[in-house]
Amino acid sequence: xxxxxxxxxxxxxxxxxxxxxxxxxxxxxxxxxxxxxxxxxxxxxxxxxxxxxxxxxxxxxxxxxxxxxxxxxxxxxxxxxxxxxxxxxxxxxxx
Numbered sequence: 001x002x003x004x005x006x007x008x009x010x011x012x013x014x015x016x017x018x019x020x021x022x023x024x025x026x027x028x029x030x031x032x033x034x035x036x037x038x039x040x041x042x043x044x045x046x047x048x049x050x051x052x053x054x055x056x057x058x059x060x061x062x063x064x065x066x067x068x069x070x071x072x073x074x075x076x077x078x079x080x081x082x083x084x085x086x087x088x089x090x091x092x093x094x095x
Contacts (some may be wrong), residue, residue, distance in 0.1 A: 002094040003062040005033070005069075008051035009087040016084040017053075024077050031068035033059040051087075065091050 011017035028034065036055055042054035059065045068074060081087065 001061055002063050003059050003091055004036075004094065005055075005057040005059065005065050005089055005091050007055040007057070007089045008053075009081075009085050010049075010052040010054065011085040013084040016080075019082050020075045020077060020085075024074070027071065027073045027077065028057055028068060030073065031059065031071065033057045033068060052085075062091055062093060074079060 009017075025035065035055065037054070037056040039054045040052065042051065045048045046081075057065075059068065
């Protein structure tokens, strides 16, 4: 069953964000994922603040999301992202 990684990210450096996204998409694809939404003008219904970017990635299942997130390939990219952005993510299964 498909799983979706719903991400909110607020970058402090747009150039680094573009670099991060370009490099991360290859790793996402390796784990069967694909981007299905990206919005720089999303709105929030119940939260303290609006993220700079909202992203949804689709994966084959929750295990694929976990495998991607915990992978050796993604680890340095995640560490890089921590240097220029704040982010949060939620993983949900399709119904």
